[in-house]
Amino acid sequence: MSQASKQSNLSWWQLSFIGVGCIIGTGYFLGSSIAIQKAGFAVLIAYLLSGIGTWIVYEALAKMTANHPEKGSFRTYAKHAYGQWAGFSNGWMYWSAEMLIMGSQLTAIAIFAQFWLPNIPIWIFAAVFAILGLLIILLGVQKVEQMENMFGIMKLSAIIMFIIVACFILFSNQSESVFQSSTQLSLPHGGIGLWVALLYAFYSFGGIEVMGLMAQELKDPKDAPKAGKFMIIALTLLYLLSIYLILKLTPISAINIDESPLLTTLGHFNITWLIHFFNGMLIIAGFSTMVASLYGVTTMLVTLADEGDAPKFFARRGKLKVPLPAFILTSTIVAVSIVIALLLPDKIFEYITTAAGLMLLYTWMFILFSFSKLLIKSVYDRIKVIFAFILILAAVSGTLFDQISRIGFFVSIVFLIIIAVTTWIKQRKGIN
DSSP: OOOOOOOOOBOHHHHHHHHHHHHSSHHHHTHHHHHHHHHGGGHHHHHHHHHHHHHHHHHHHHHHHHHSOOTTTHHHHHHHHHOHHHHHHHHHHHHHHHHHHHHHHHHHHHHHHHTTOTTSOHHHHHHHHHHHHHHHHHTOHHHHHHHHHHHHHHHHHHHHHHHHHHHHHHTSGGGHHHHHHSOOOOOTTHHHHHHHHHHHHHHTTTTHHHHHHHGGGBSSGGGHHHHHHHHHHHHHHHHHHHHHHHHHHSOGGGOOTTSOHHHHHHHHTTOHHHHHHHHHHHHHHHHHHHHHHHHHHHHHHHHHHHTTSSOGGGGOOOSSSSOHHHHHHHHHHHHHHHHHHHHSOHHHHHHHHHHHHHHHHHHHHHHHHHHHHHTOOSHHHHHHHHHHHHHHHHHHHGGGGSHHHHHHHHHHHHHHHHHHHHHHHHHHHHHO
16 A cells, blocks of 8 residues: 655644544534434433444544555545455445535535524525535645634534533523423333434444545554544543433423424523524534535545546646646535535435435445455454444444335435446456
């Protein structure tokens, strides 16, 4: 493997905050409401298991990065482990998933913004945020790092602030009636609810693959495992504590899947200024994860082009810090995704975005496969990989017990078939 050239001087703790910026987004602030509805108090088990699974996946990716820093990260490792077909299919699977989910990210941010300006159409907000995100990408990787670092600190601070306020409410007389009604450890949909909730819990940790792409910027790539370990443990603990407080202060029946459970909880106690503050945090969270996705898909497209798995002109570099053809394609797909998000019926759009999220989990599975092939050396590592794979498989199979997620699962299989057929055609042409 060829070593990727480092053009930055990131320390491990900076990558940790960048990871927070890439991960904490609508998957946690909005998706947790669905998980709570499905599993009740058992959602805490789902988040604990998904945190453990995420840590194992990231550790596998970070160890490969520490051993051989590569610009293409997990996509290049898949290629080294299993051949050209694996690199090609892995890269395009990730690119497709992130581009498909872009419309939902922009729509969610626009809905949050409408909370303050309800008369402005959603598409205008979506377009403005898309343009801002693309401008940041155009400024280069260092601007992305700086922004994700800053937003990561802000989002961590927001969750900690919620925990402090919620603890104050919990131990004051204000919370007595709600507290008494929400202490039953019940499963709203039985054990199946916990199974389904595992998928949404994993969504709250989506973004570690972008950390893998940025890890090549570390001063010492061997610090990559340490950066992820600190970040994922901290996030898992904050997720667990904040959701526990939500459950203690808010009846499960009051949780609305169209609203962040943090806002629902604060709304019960009429803390108006804090509701506005957290709405701003929701916008920042969604915007920063969107920028991370834009960085990820643009970097992946350039890597695919560099290594012959996409047209070469996408990697053509000029005076800009980002290859212009790759940037133009990303911008075009973002514009199309906004239109699709606004025109498609809600259910069909939900199926597509669910499928995209599942495709990211398939990418995580391949990270585990690549690690097993390239670096695994001990029985302990093998046990961890098998455990993480089982958890992800459980999250994916849980979709079969949920109406919307189930259709999304079959849509994801269709995309996998398309990518597989394209990979086969490319391999066949290469042989001939």
